Amino acid sequence: MILLWNDTFISEDELRISKDDRGYHFGDGVYEVIKVYGASMFTAEEHIDRLYESADKIKLIIPYTKDVLQKMLYDLVETNNVIDGHIYLQITRGVVPRQHYFPSEGIEPMLLAYTKEAERPLNQFEAGVKAKFVEDVRWLRCDIKSLNLLGNVLAKQEAHEEGCYEAILHRGEKVTEGSSSNIFGIKGGVLYTHPADNFILNGITRRVILQCCKEIGIPVIEEAFTREQTLAMDELFLSSTTSEITPIIEVEGNRIGSGARGQWTEKLQESFEKKLP
Numbered sequence: 001m002i003l004l005w006n007d008t009f010i011s012e013d014e015l016r017i018s019k020d021d022r023g024y025h026f027g028d029g030v031y032e033v034i035k036v037y038g039a040s041m042f043t044a045e046e047h048i049d050r051l052y053e054s055a056d057k058i059k060l061i062i063p064y065t066k067d068v069l070q071k072m073l074y075d076l077v078e079t080n081n082v083i084d085g086h087i088y089l090q091i092t093r094g095v096v097p098r099q100h101y102f103p104s105e106g107i108e109p110m111l112l113a114y115t116k117e118a119e120r121p122l123n124q125f126e127a128g129v130k131a132k133f134v135e136d137v138r139w140l141r142c143d144i145k146s147l148n149l150l151g152n153v154l155a156k157q158e159a160h161e162e163g164c165y166e167a168i169l170h171r172g173e174k175v176t177e178g179s180s181s182n183i184f185g186i187k188g189g190v191l192y193t194h195p196a197d198n199f200i201l202n203g204i205t206r207r208v209i210l211q212c213c214k215e216i217g218i219p220v221i222e223e224a225f226t227r228e229q230t231l232a233m234d235e236l237f238l239s240s241t242t243s244e245i246t247p248i249i250e251v252e253g254n255r256i257g258s259g260a261r262g263q264w265t266e267k268l269q270e271s272f273e274k275k276l277p
């Protein structure tokens with residue numbers, strides 16, 4: 001497999017990561033996951049825009065134009081002959097002896113991107129998954145797609161240990177998002193989801209779903225709902241680049257709606273599917 005390392009294509013054994021990389025010391029960097037369908041990247045521009053926004057929010061300047069980066073990713077997909085899978089891309093602040101503050105000059109960001117061949121989890125899109133509530137103890141800038149994922153990792157682990165696919169995070173009673181996804185509820189034909197503020201990552205899949213809602217005519221209310229309201233939803237689902245639209249059929253032993261994928265979720269999946277390359 002070929003990797004993209006800064007602006008060069010290398011083989012895996014040529015990769016050299018410094019002990020002083022700030023990504024390694026502090027998780028000081030940002031990342032993206034971009035899905036590839038039939039050898040084409042999906043919503044690549046939106047992902048690249050968000051990468052630059054995340055970088056800007058942590059005062060990291062990416063030393064390429066968006067067009068150059070997109071072209072390099074395109075070449076990476078082609079070189080690795082990826083048909084269905086995704087690109088993982090991260091950029092760290094760079095290499096400097098460990099100190100918490102970062103130098104304002106003389107530090108080069110370190111970009112690494114690789115591809116992964118992966119089949120779409122079609123069974124899961126139909127059968128749905130189980131989830132568990134976990135208190136959201138992350139920081140207050142969840143809008144940044146930061147490499148610092150310890151809060152997310154621990155929440156996912158807690159869910160995983162109980163046989164659940166996802167942790168539904170909540171601050172107090174209010175549901176924010178999943179540990180690696182956005183969360184949506186449908187009640188009386190209306191779709192509810194947390195607003196895109198600093199408490200959640202504004203998912204690219206989330207944005208596509210809101211567009212699908214517009215096209216289908218599903219009213220959307222971008223307002224946080226409570227844990228109690230979550231359990232009373234007719235339908236519940238999560239979204240992410242890799243999980244697309246995945247129904248949540250059970251939360252901590254409570255069946256959601258009929259306990260199977262709901263009709264609106266299925267309609268949204270169909271509408272989403274039509275947008276894929």
Ligand code: PDD
Pocket residue numbers: 033152177178179180181182200201202203204205206239240241242
């Ligand atoms: N995770 N919220 C969080 C905390 C996430 O980590 C993700 C994605 C999302 C959904 O964003 P998008 O639709 O743009 O993928 C929401 C990626 C897939 C990951 O970390 O692997």
